[in-house]
Amino acid sequence: MTSSREQTELVASPSESTEAFAAKSVSLRTIAEEADVHVSTVSRVLRANPNQPRTAVAERVWATAERLGYRRNLVASGLRTSSTQSIGVVSPRLYDIMVSTLCYSIEATARYAGYQALISSPPDDMGEQMRSVEFLLSRRVDGLILTSLHRDESVFADRLRSLSIPVIAANRHLGDQVPSVTCDDRDGGRQATGHLIGLGHTRIGILAGQRHASTGFNRMLGYRDAMAAAGIEVDEALVMHTDFEVEGGILGAHALLSLAQPPTAIFAVNDMAAVGVLGAANQRGLQVPRDLSVIGYNDIPVAAHLPTPLTTIHSPLRQMGEHAVSHLLSTIRGKDPTSDILPVSLVVRSSTAPPNVP
Amino acid sequence: MTSSREQTELVASPSESTEAFAAKSVSLRTIAEEADVHVSTVSRVLRANPNQPRTAVAERVWATAERLGYRRNLVASGLRTSSTQSIGVVSPRLYDIMVSTLCYSIEATARYAGYQALISSPPDDMGEQMRSVEFLLSRRVDGLILTSLHRDESVFADRLRSLSIPVIAANRHLGDQVPSVTCDDRDGGRQATGHLIGLGHTRIGILAGQRHASTGFNRMLGYRDAMAAAGIEVDEALVMHTDFEVEGGILGAHALLSLAQPPTAIFAVNDMAAVGVLGAANQRGLQVPRDLSVIGYNDIPVAAHLPTPLTTIHSPLRQMGEHAVSHLLSTIRGKDPTSDILPVSLVVRSSTAPPNVP
């Protein structure tokens, strides 16, 4: 004890600046020696409610901690409490505006709640995603959010369910096996198609995205709902599966518009594909919306600013991220996992109009 | 020892499935007891080169580890080795396509090297960014990447330099005080302006972005370089500072085009602003590129697919992320920090043409 006191005085000598201290890692023990109390006291004091009245000792501890620029070591803390205050996010294609907006919202919400988001953006296949999950489990995250599950991957779903930590899917639906927060894609599909039908269209093409994505799939179900409700039989030649990129939209649009009986309106289940449709229409000398109505999905930032501002369905991505995190944190705190479907809304701009009947 | 053996037999009973084990956290000790060796042996065996020839004991250890579904606890490991194999990334505006592309590349590169990226996307001011840095330091990241430093924030730069871990700036330049990986924005500005001059333009407006961003600032310097090299005096009325969004482009373009002597070409220092310029031109009944040439910057994905495909400067964001990570990891491994400037390239599309001289 006496020798540690001597060291204390030494370290506290005025020649040392606060800056210098920050460099050497200061731990609870450093403070304990400085303030001449036990480590456990320091620990207790520093993790007490800061608004509480403080004893003289507590005051001294706080002062020393601040003087030395103490930062709690969350690694050690996490080991001790077996809670890292972190969540894993597995989110392929982070370069995609939809994905990044969702991740932004997840990260911000988590950070606000004192959690660190560990984002991983591996290639979009189940094997790589599983590797990311393993990696995150090694880091002992308290929970997991997955944003790119594929339909019918029941094996993966089983493995996810068997994990010892809570898992939630955002923007994707995986049966009832994994809790999820999604937008109401089916209703969005209904609204989009209903809007076109309301304008008088009956021959409506759909670019339904990739088959494995639950989002595109559900939007297509909504399309079928709306058609059925209006008593229009769906011509399967008008249902086309492409990818979610501009290129897919171009190819799909050309295919649809080359049909013997081409559609008078096209519903692209995401905005990038809709941009492709716009381009294809342009290439064919068709004017939008006079000769062809186009409706997209998601309401990405440029949608409003295209030369023909795009009619589309707005998905509340920010809200989805917030809900996913708050559901996950609830589950981590012991509540039962719940799922949640967010409403979407139609945004009418200039790319849709009644059909041009000559 | 004997009692632990008994427990061993018990746990290994065939009624227990591998799945069940995965739930209970299995540690080195679990394996040690199962395989009847010492913990330190397990540790040594499991972290040895897997290609090396194994002893009988090692074989047994590996088998048990795999049977029990062991996952190394990186939290404990990090505490012991004081190296978390993680890097912090402070990157405001993750919802921006440029930022997310950069972060994607950073994360992928880090993951490939066995590191976890801890991405934080706080509000874009120095105070919030500093809070994120503190948070990440608490998690004992091995290094830091910052992507949104502002010019002339020397106080912040000082604090960053005084940290005990390596720091690097990506896409931003902060004097020579902090090492950085950037694109050659000044040269990009030169190339863009030079392209317009080469087409015959002399009255060239520039939307230079926000003053605090080094990117926009340097692109403007390049603009001045090119003008000077061509012997054209810069009319300061043609230099306009706006934000980096579509709205800023619209406002800026209207301001420039309302001048007594309007420009025949506009250089927007980012693509979103260029989209705004396109919109404003449209509103004024000007045809691009016949009545007005427009050049953007960054080459975002939609740029190629706009109805008037945008001429722009391509910034190698992916490469920037890779370089930033590899520089940072080098520094973490003890090498001297270095900076690095990546070349950019002009992509000519359809939004630029010779001026329309009536």
Added chain:
DNA sequence: TTGTATGCGTTATCAG
């Protein structure tokens, strides 16, 4: 209120 003792899971050092 404060001090003591112990352990979280891992790895480094040393002895056998």
Added chain:
DNA sequence: CTGATAACGCATACAA
């Protein structure tokens, strides 16, 4: 090549 032991920094049950 393997075993024993200690320590990383923190939090907590328990004793004073």
